[in-house]
Amino acid sequence: MAQAYTDNRPQLQELIESLGESKVVTNPATIDNYRWDRANDPGAGIPIAVVRATSSDDVQTTIRFASSRSIPVVARGAGSGLSGGSSAVDGGIILSMENMRDIEINPLTRTAVVQPGAFNAEVKAAAAEHGLWYPPDPSSFEFCSIGGNIATNAGGLCCVKYGVTADYVLGMKVVLADGREVVLGGPRLKDVAGLNLTQLFVGSEGTLGVITEVTLRLVPAQRPPTTLVATFSSLDDSTAAVLGIASTMRPSMLEFMDHPTINAVEDATGMGLDRDAAAMLIIQSDEPAEYAAKEIEHIEALCNQHNATDIFATSDREEAEAVIAARRMAIPAVEQQGTVLLEDVGVPLPRLGDLVRGMEHIAQDRDVMIAVIAHAGDGNTHPLLVFDPMNEDQKRRAHIAYGEVMDLAVRLGGTITGEHGVGRLKRPWLVDSIGEDALELNYRIKKALDPQNIFNPGAVFDPAAIAQQDPAQSAGTP
Amino acid sequence: MAQAYTDNRPQLQELIESLGESKVVTNPATIDNYRWDRANDPGAGIPIAVVRATSSDDVQTTIRFASSRSIPVVARGAGSGLSGGSSAVDGGIILSMENMRDIEINPLTRTAVVQPGAFNAEVKAAAAEHGLWYPPDPSSFEFCSIGGNIATNAGGLCCVKYGVTADYVLGMKVVLADGREVVLGGPRLKDVAGLNLTQLFVGSEGTLGVITEVTLRLVPAQRPPTTLVATFSSLDDSTAAVLGIASTMRPSMLEFMDHPTINAVEDATGMGLDRDAAAMLIIQSDEPAEYAAKEIEHIEALCNQHNATDIFATSDREEAEAVIAARRMAIPAVEQQGTVLLEDVGVPLPRLGDLVRGMEHIAQDRDVMIAVIAHAGDGNTHPLLVFDPMNEDQKRRAHIAYGEVMDLAVRLGGTITGEHGVGRLKRPWLVDSIGEDALELNYRIKKALDPQNIFNPGAVFDPAAIAQQDPAQSAGTP
Numbered sequence: 001m002a003q004a005y006t007d008n009r010p011q012l013q014e015l016i017e018s019l020g021e022s023k024v025v026t027n028p029a030t031i032d033n034y035r036w037d038r039a040n041d042p043g044a045g046i047p048i049a050v051v052r053a054t055s056s057d058d059v060q061t062t063i064r065f066a067s068s069r070s071i072p073v074v075a076r077g078a079g080s081g082l083s084g085g086s087s088a089v090d091g092g093i094i095l096s097m098e099n100m101r102d103i104e105i106n107p108l109t110r111t112a113v114v115q116p117g118a119f120n121a122e123v124k125a126a127a128a129e130h131g132l133w134y135p136p137d138p139s140s141f142e143f144c145s146i147g148g149n150i151a152t153n154a155g156g157l158c159c160v161k162y163g164v165t166a167d168y169v170l171g172m173k174v175v176l177a178d179g180r181e182v183v184l185g186g187p188r189l190k191d192v193a194g195l196n197l198t199q200l201f202v203g204s205e206g207t208l209g210v211i212t213e214v215t216l217r218l219v220p221a222q223r224p225p226t227t228l229v230a231t232f233s234s235l236d237d238s239t240a241a242v243l244g245i246a247s248t249m250r251p252s253m254l255e256f257m258d259h260p261t262i263n264a265v266e267d268a269t270g271m272g273l274d275r276d277a278a279a280m281l282i283i284q285s286d287e288p289a290e291y292a293a294k295e296i297e298h299i300e301a302l303c304n305q306h307n308a309t310d311i312f313a314t315s316d317r318e319e320a321e322a323v324i325a326a327r328r329m330a331i332p333a334v335e336q337q338g339t340v341l342l343e344d345v346g347v348p349l350p351r352l353g354d355l356v357r358g359m360e361h362i363a364q365d366r367d368v369m370i371a372v373i374a375h376a377g378d379g380n381t382h383p384l385l386v387f388d389p390m391n392e393d394q395k396r397r398a399h400i401a402y403g404e405v406m407d408l409a410v411r412l413g414g415t416i417t418g419e420h421g422v423g424r425l426k427r428p429w430l431v432d433s434i435g436e437d438a439l440e441l442n443y444r445i446k447k448a449l450d451p452q453n454i455f456n457p458g459a460v461f462d463p464a465a466i467a468q469q470d471p472a473q474s475a476g477t478p
Numbered sequence: 479m480a481q482a483y484t485d486n487r488p489q490l491q492e493l494i495e496s497l498g499e500s501k502v503v504t505n506p507a508t509i510d511n512y513r514w515d516r517a518n519d520p521g522a523g524i525p526i527a528v529v530r531a532t533s534s535d536d537v538q539t540t541i542r543f544a545s546s547r548s549i550p551v552v553a554r555g556a557g558s559g560l561s562g563g564s565s566a567v568d569g570g571i572i573l574s575m576e577n578m579r580d581i582e583i584n585p586l587t588r589t590a591v592v593q594p595g596a597f598n599a600e601v602k603a604a605a606a607e608h609g610l611w612y613p614p615d616p617s618s619f620e621f622c623s624i625g626g627n628i629a630t631n632a633g634g635l636c637c638v639k640y641g642v643t644a645d646y647v648l649g650m651k652v653v654l655a656d657g658r659e660v661v662l663g664g665p666r667l668k669d670v671a672g673l674n675l676t677q678l679f680v681g682s683e684g685t686l687g688v689i690t691e692v693t694l695r696l697v698p699a700q701r702p703p704t705t706l707v708a709t710f711s712s713l714d715d716s717t718a719a720v721l722g723i724a725s726t727m728r729p730s731m732l733e734f735m736d737h738p739t740i741n742a743v744e745d746a747t748g749m750g751l752d753r754d755a756a757a758m759l760i761i762q763s764d765e766p767a768e769y770a771a772k773e774i775e776h777i778e779a780l781c782n783q784h785n786a787t788d789i790f791a792t793s794d795r796e797e798a799e800a801v802i803a804a805r806r807m808a809i810p811a812v813e814q815q816g817t818v819l820l821e822d823v824g825v826p827l828p829r830l831g832d833l834v835r836g837m838e839h840i841a842q843d844r845d846v847m848i849a850v851i852a853h854a855g856d857g858n859t860h861p862l863l864v865f866d867p868m869n870e871d872q873k874r875r876a877h878i879a880y881g882e883v884m885d886l887a888v889r890l891g892g893t894i895t896g897e898h899g900v901g902r903l904k905r906p907w908l909v910d911s912i913g914e915d916a917l918e919l920n921y922r923i924k925k926a927l928d929p930q931n932i933f934n935p936g937a938v939f940d941p942a943a944i945a946q947q948d949p950a951q952s953a954g955t956p
Contacts, residue, residue: 108721108827109725109827110724110725152670153670155668159667159668160667164668166674166677167641167645176915176919180915182913182915182919183913183915184912184916186826186891187826187891188825188826188891188896189637189638189824189856189857189858190633190642190824190853190856190893190896191824191893191895191896192630192631192681192895192896192897192898192899192900193894193895193904193908193911193912194900194911194912194916194920194938195678195681195682195685195920195924196644196677196678196680196681196682197916197920197923199644199677199678200674200677200678200923202674202677203670203673203674204673204674208673220726220728246588247585247586247587247588248698249698250697288765288766288768288769290766290768291766291769346666346667346669347666348587348664348665348666349586349587350586378667379666379667379668380667380668413666414666415666415668415671416671417670418668418670419670420670421670422670422672426671430672433671433672435661437654438660438661438662438672438675439672441660441675441927442672442673442675444926444927445673445675445923445927446673447926448922448923448925449919449922449923
């Protein structure tokens with residue numbers, strides 16, 4: 001239960017004196033803007049303050065203050081998270097990185113040194129000024145922060161060929177629970193001196209420390225892609241086509257939208273999508289022209305082989321943009337049909353058909369709408385479970401289905417989260433996804449780095465289970 | 479000081495009974511074959527036994543036995559390590575994975591499930607049967623194991639475009655200090671459920687657990703490359719050309735050999751290399767034909783701009799293989815000139831010239847030969863320090879130079895090891911490379927996972943420093 005707002009300024013006096021009035025927000029109306037991310041976690045608490053840091057020093061000061069008083073700290077980028085990873089915690093401090101967004105591009109080493117609050121799109125734009133490209137492209141790239149991308153190891157549309165955020169993180173600075181800032185990795189393409197702590201922090205969802213700077217790898221600009229759109233009258237045909245394509249080549253995009261999604265987008269845009277289609281694939285090749293033509297030919301043949309009802313290919317940038325805009329529109333379009341619970345389950349590619357089919361059954365059984373979009377080429381789906389927020393029974397059924405979708409993915413050898421993170425919403429399913437032994441290993445590392453559990457408590461890990469983890473107990477004796 | 483051999487069979491009785499006589503080697507002559515890797519660590523100890531495991535069960539049995547008696551365990555793949563990461567430890571057990579080498583390719587998910595003893599070349603060959611490619615290609619690929627590759631996050635020649643071992647590891651099974659086998663990750667291209675423990679184990683050099691199985695990502699076969707060889711009469715010109723190439727495109731190979739290396743290879747092969755050249759670059763493009771031609775043209779222009787004395791390009795496979803064979807011959811060729819201390823330092827690319835120039839000065843100052851080969855495109859160099867083993871003074875000076883090369887790399891913002899690992903030989907320099915705070919974080923994680931320090935003690939970390947690390951001490955209080 002969330003606490004009521006109280007006057008916390010006396011308790012915060014020392015912090016306010018160190019950082020200055022302007023950086024420590026205690027006014028309830030403003031604080032309210034920082035309590036939720038896009039997951040709208042109903043369990044979000046009421047923090048005692050929001051600190052808007054402008055430097056590493058501010059972050060260190062805040063963490064020292066919090067740590068010495070056992071006050072929880074939830075780091076927050078742009079608040080675009082989809083699993084409740086930056087929900088506020090009762091009595092905690094929200095440490096907002098929104099004012100730390102410097103970007104420095106080094107074209108010689110093809111790296112960017114970036115503060116965590118910078119938006120993904122800002123990094124892309126800064127790189128583009130030098131003819132360079134930062135590939136990871138979550139659909140939210142225009143309003144999500146690099147810090148959040150790293151916290152969740154964000155993916156996106158081009159990841160099927162170009163990899164996820166982790167593949168572009170060479171180093172970082174992190175502030176630990178004791179307030180020290182530690183440098184990990186750096187602008188070196190190869191480095192095996194000591195454990196790979198950089199990669200341990202990628203995807204750690206703010207549970208181990210606060211990232212204050214990252215060094216990202218950039219690559220030369222992407223070549224203009226050729227785009228192919230194919231529709232199918234059968235779900236199974238569409239997922240079989242995905243498997244055929246992904247197992248024989250490397251498209252630079254391989255996206256999927258199902259029948260409910262196509263119709264939601266068509267409702268919202270009237271752009272002329274085929275309302276009868278069971279599924280639609282959007283596929284790109286960004287190889288050099290001659291070779292791209294071959295790849296597109298190969299993709300077309302595979303789509304035909306799997307009974308595509310319509311195929312359309314284009315090298316025209318604007319035509320392609322319109323189709324991809326439809327894909328990026330999918331979530332807002334579906335959101336117009338009700339309140340959405342957004343899933344992020346993934347499976348090994350040969351199980352994609354079983355996953356999509358199984359979700360269709362869950363939708364029928366629970367009588368809720370499930371619209372599925374997917375980064376199909378890497379087996380990562382985003383089922384959107386839609387319910388009428390006024391209909392308590394439907395809401396209850398949607399939440400049951402939300403869990404059933406994760407159970408299904410795990411049964412198929414998959415994961416409960418491909419790129420959004422566990423956050424608070426998926427925490428109960430983590431143990432089923434990775435198993436008790438791996439979870440216990442997670443606890444050991446969490447405890448070793450953040451023994452008081454001040455960093456994002458309640459996200460990813462169960463605080464009670466961490467507390468039980470006894471660091472003095474010999475984990476090495478059988 | 480190494481202990482003398484003693485009869486350890488009584489002490490090992492329980493283990494011998496569990497595993498059977500054939501898997502537990504106690505005969506000194508055979509044990510001797512397992513005491514050193516290619517680093518020939520003079521400090522290698524005398525183990526009480528070599529266990530040649532054939533299954534996960536064997537590994538678990540061995541570790542439970544060792545852990546309950548605080549016996550050190552050094553996991554060993556093919557013994558091709560170059561930093562002493564698998565040197566034997568006095569009184570310890572060498573756990574050899576040489577008989578665990580199953581390889582299973584799944585062409586649909588483009589993954590390989592591999593036991594750690596399989597050679598890199600065997601994985602490549604098995605993948606090739608399905609038209610697939612496992613890119614990481616350390617020069618030792620024909621005689622190094624996948625387990626060792628993962629333990630050191632091995633690199634190679636194609637890494638400049640295709641990344642290092644870590645980029646291809648999707649999951650693994652590891653046996654922990656308490657004998658449990660834990661599954662981490664799996665055949666999923668995206669997965670952010672919990673901390674990324676898979677990547678924590680990559681590059682951990684056997685200090686956290688023993689890998690019993692890995693899931694590797696495969697990609698479609700590489701296109702036939704075009705190869706360009708350029709020679710330079712000035713070192714500075716050659717490193718400037720490297721920077722020009724690597725910062726404007728992505729060659730699939732960008733290798734460097736200096737004057738002493740060229741001459742050593744020419745001595746060994748008489749293949750007609752230019753003995754007067756200060757440096758030689760070997761560069762490849764594996765883009766589709768038309769585009770590769772453009773890339774090679776661009777590379778040629780850059781080499782000319784930096785005063786290349788000779789340029790030769792070929793699309794002929796055999797001609798290219800001959801040149802690359804010269805590069806792969808470099809270490810054995812230089813070894814014909816004396817005993818070699820092999821370095822592995824790396825720097826951010828703009829400092830490559832300073833590094834190579836600085837090493838030349840160290841060679842002059844210490845009057846030892848330093849032959850430099852480099853995966854130049856990612857700033858990773860392998861200086862070979864050559865000395866006459868009979869000349870004690872030269873040997874001493876070579877060892878001083880070995881340290882000075884690492885000091886130089888660190889001063890230039892680099893690393894003491896790009897792809898060989900810290901092992902035992904580079905341990906004294908680790909703190910300078912990553913800093914005290916990052917090292918202390920390493921200790922915390924090591925202690926959390928292996929509290930008795932039974933896994934590869936003495937490698938990477940100083941056992942005394944780990945012992946001092948108190949897990950009960952609150953690391954979170956400032």
